[in-house]
Amino acid sequence: MLEELFKSRIIFVTGKGGVGKSTITTAMGIFLKSAGRKPLIVEFAPDKSIEHIFHIKAEPYRETEITRNLFYFNISADEALAEYIRRQLILDILSKFVLSTKFYRHISNTAPGLKELVAVGKLYDLEKKRDDNGKHLYDPIIVDAPQLGKFVSFVKTPQTVMKMFRIGPVKKEAEKVYHLIDSGKCSVAIVSTPDEMAVTEAVEAQKELAEIQQPVIRAFFLNMTVSGRISIMEPRYYRQRLEELASKQTVHESIAHAVQRLLNYAQMEHRAIDWFNSRVKNIPVVTLPFVETPDSDLFIAESLSIQLTAIGGAAL
Amino acid sequence: MRPQPEVIVCVGTGGVGKTTVSAAIGIASALKGRKTLVMTIDPAKRLAQSMGLKTLKNTPTSIPLSAFTGCDTGMTGSLDAMILETRTTFNNLIRKYAQSEQKAEAILNNSYYQYVSGELAGSEDYMAMEKLYEIKNEYDYDLIVVDTPPARHAINFLTAPNRLTQLISSGVLKWLVKPSMNVSLLGLNIINRAPQKVIKLLKSYVGLEIVEELTNFFSEFDGLYSGFKSRARDVQSLLSSKNVHFYMVTIPTHDAVEEAIYFYSILKGFHINFSGFIMNKVHDTFYSSDTVRTDVNRLKNKLEEDEALKRVIEETLNMDRLALHDKKLIDYLRTKVRANAISYTLLYLLMDKELTNLCTLAEFSKALGGIVK
Numbered sequence: 001m002l003e004e005l006f007k008s009r010i011i012f013v014t015g016k017g018g019v020g021k022s023t024i025t026t027a028m029g030i031f032l033k034s035a036g037r038k039p040l041i042v043e044f045a046p047d048k049s050i051e052h053i054f055h056i057k058a059e060p061y062r063e064t065e066i067t068r069n070l071f072y073f074n075i076s077a078d079e080a081l082a083e084y085i086r087r088q089l090i091l092d093i094l095s096k097f098v099l100s101t102k103f104y105r106h107i108s109n110t111a112p113g114l115k116e117l118v119a120v121g122k123l124y125d126l127e128k129k130r131d132d133n134g135k136h137l138y139d140p141i142i143v144d145a146p147q148l149g150k151f152v153s154f155v156k157t158p159q160t161v162m163k164m165f166r167i168g169p170v171k172k173e174a175e176k177v178y179h180l181i182d183s184g185k186c187s188v189a190i191v192s193t194p195d196e197m198a199v200t201e202a203v204e205a206q207k208e209l210a211e212i213q214q215p216v217i218r219a220f221f222l223n224m225t226v227s228g229r230i231s232i233m234e235p236r237y238y239r240q241r242l243e244e245l246a247s248k249q250t251v252h253e254s255i256a257h258a259v260q261r262l263l264n265y266a267q268m269e270h271r272a273i274d275w276f277n278s279r280v281k282n283i284p285v286v287t288l289p290f291v292e293t294p295d296s297d298l299f300i301a302e303s304l305s306i307q308l309t310a311i312g313g314a315a316l
Numbered sequence: 317m318r319p320q321p322e323v324i325v326c327v328g329t330g331g332v333g334k335t336t337v338s339a340a341i342g343i344a345s346a347l348k349g350r351k352t353l354v355m356t357i358d359p360a361k362r363l364a365q366s367m368g369l370k371t372l373k374n375t376p377t378s379i380p381l382s383a384f385t386g387c388d389t390g391m392t393g394s395l396d397a398m399i400l401e402t403r404t405t406f407n408n409l410i411r412k413y414a415q416s417e418q419k420a421e422a423i424l425n426n427s428y429y430q431y432v433s434g435e436l437a438g439s440e441d442y443m444a445m446e447k448l449y450e451i452k453n454e455y456d457y458d459l460i461v462v463d464t465p466p467a468r469h470a471i472n473f474l475t476a477p478n479r480l481t482q483l484i485s486s487g488v489l490k491w492l493v494k495p496s497m498n499v500s501l502l503g504l505n506i507i508n509r510a511p512q513k514v515i516k517l518l519k520s521y522v523g524l525e526i527v528e529e530l531t532n533f534f535s536e537f538d539g540l541y542s543g544f545k546s547r548a549r550d551v552q553s554l555l556s557s558k559n560v561h562f563y564m565v566t567i568p569t570h571d572a573v574e575e576a577i578y579f580y581s582i583l584k585g586f587h588i589n590f591s592g593f594i595m596n597k598v599h600d601t602f603y604s605s606d607t608v609r610t611d612v613n614r615l616k617n618k619l620e621e622d623e624a625l626k627r628v629i630e631e632t633l634n635m636d637r638l639a640l641h642d643k644k645l646i647d648y649l650r651t652k653v654r655a656n657a658i659s660y661t662l663l664y665l666l667m668d669k670e671l672t673n674l675c676t677l678a679e680f681s682k683a684l685g686g687i688v689k
Binding site for chain 2: 016017018019049052113147160163164226229230231233237238241242251254255258259261262263292297
């Protein structure tokens with residue numbers, strides 16, 4: 001069911017804050033690597049969530065091979081702009097001089113959208129990289145993208161810049177990035193949790209993204225679901241069973257109370273998932289379980305990557 | 317002079333539930349009989365809907381009591397809500413300080429301005445503060461609760477007024493407009509001698525229109541500058557007033573708690589009232605003691621033949637473990653911030669409740685009652 005998503009060259013992973021965006025990004029990376037591909041995970045400075053998950057300290061502004069065939073890049077907008085200037089001003093001494101001036105620092109903070117553009121533009125460079133045999137060096141690129149509220153303006157950066165700059169190299173840079181995003185090679189994966197507020201936002205995002213046409217949403221992930229792991233039965237059923245079994249009244253009461261609470265929670269979750277499914281058409285919705293090992297985010301990501309293998313493995 | 321309203325500012329990174337917590341504090345305050353306003357930035361408008369309103373406006377709207385039907389809250393105060401719109405607030409500020417309507421229109425229609433007012437990093441933070449300043453002086457509330465925009469570092473919020481004025485007053489842009497100005501601060505003396513050449517270069521590089529829009533913007537803005545700057549100073553000083561209390565909303569995850577500790581260490585450098593942490597989305601324990609847990613485990617292990625019951629009990633034990641994990645993180649936060657004189661509050665809010673109508677939000681708010689006098 002995730003064939004279309006995993007065929008993309010660039011996968012943008014977004015969602016409301018706190019839903020496990022970085023964990024799902026990591027899980028996808030681990031899954032694709034174990035499926036024999038060479039994924040590159042990208043996040044934007046100052047975020048370092050992926051580094052925290054893997055307990056690594058990545059090299060600044062450079063690819064790091066986390067484990068064999070799994071790569072990571074932290075894009076800093078400042079570095080991307082400096083790199084862009086260096087490329088524009090071929091004379092190294094001149095670019096060093098420009099980069100050291102206050103003039104540059106002011107321009108870099110005020111030039112509309114330039115920093116954002118070159119940060120997104122870095123994805124273009126990474127996508128273009130080929131190995132000696134002409135094959136993609138990174139396949140695919142998975143981006144831990146800005147959260148939902150900011151995502152649309154993030155992917156629209158090239159268009160915004162193109163509107164402002166009508167000629168010159170900045171416009172050309174924007175066009176280049178725009179064509180990549182518009183090429184159909186990029187996908188969006190939206191992560192949500194199974195609660196009413198988060199799924200409402202995910203459904204609204206669907207409308208917003210439909211307006212800009214590309215990139216297309218190719219999957220929804222409902223993360224941290226509890227209800228899938230238990231059989232939702234009448235609380236009475238569990239109560240009866242307990243009464244038959246319990247030796248001590250106190251234990252029976254405690255369990256009955258705990259089970260009741262869990263069932264309430266699971267039913268609430270079910271309602272949110274049903275509502276969500278009724279509003280999403282023709283896009284796969286993947287339900288991922290809640291993994292209760294809060295001490296290791298890497299363990300959670302690894303467990304989820306196994307889940308992805310179970311549902312998406314056949315496609316690769 | 318009427319008494320100054322209390323202000324509670326909720327800061328924190330994205331995804332910690334600031335908007336929900338802010339609304340709950342507002343409700344708690346209204347329940348205690350106070351005239352309350354909640355200023356939110358919730359873009360999903362989910363909160364507006366849960367408060368019985370279709371949408372929220374950039375001005376205070378009263379929450380109808382009918383929104384509370386179905387639960388007896390016994391509310392004696394009043395509750396208003398509004399959404400912060402960065403661009404509208406910025407536009408109003410321009411209109412206020414422009415010397416004429418024409419000048420204001422020239423700025424508002426400038427494409428560089430349109431970009432700056434909506435997209436520029438920090439403008440959202442600043443405009444939230446600006447609106448607070450305005451509301452505080454023009455309305456008569458007992459308490460105003462401010463839900464701040466999510467930030468990678470919550471500290472952005474405190475430095476926003478300064479950053480924005482610095483940006484607008486930055487020498488280089490003024491110099492582009494008035495090439496005769498002293499530009500030694502640029503550290504670029506070659507250009508000092510030939511500013512026209514630089515402008516020419518820029519024009520060929522990015523296009524005539526953008527340079528013209530830029531220069532127009534800064535020459536128009538020049539007239540507003542002093543008004544704008546003194547306003548920013550007032551807004552900045554509002555942040556350190558004794559009636560303004562900052563609460564940091566966080567959640568029991570490693571990253572969020574580390575961020576909260578970092579924020580707390582930075583805050584010492586600011587003259588503000590830091591009043592406490594609000595720990596949100598804390599899991600409740602499912603069992604009351606270790607003795608009970610042992611008994612439950614023993615019982616569960618006897619259930620070989622009953623898979624459904626076994627699974628559900630296992631799951632309750634898993635959820636229970638999460639509560640213990642949360643408790644450890646809260647204790648960790650407590651030890652990290654203990655050495656300081658500033659008091660703090662940790663509040664345990666239930667996670668397993670849907671907070672999408674006012675009744676459950678009112679129930680949720682009970683845990684926050686201690687914050688509101």
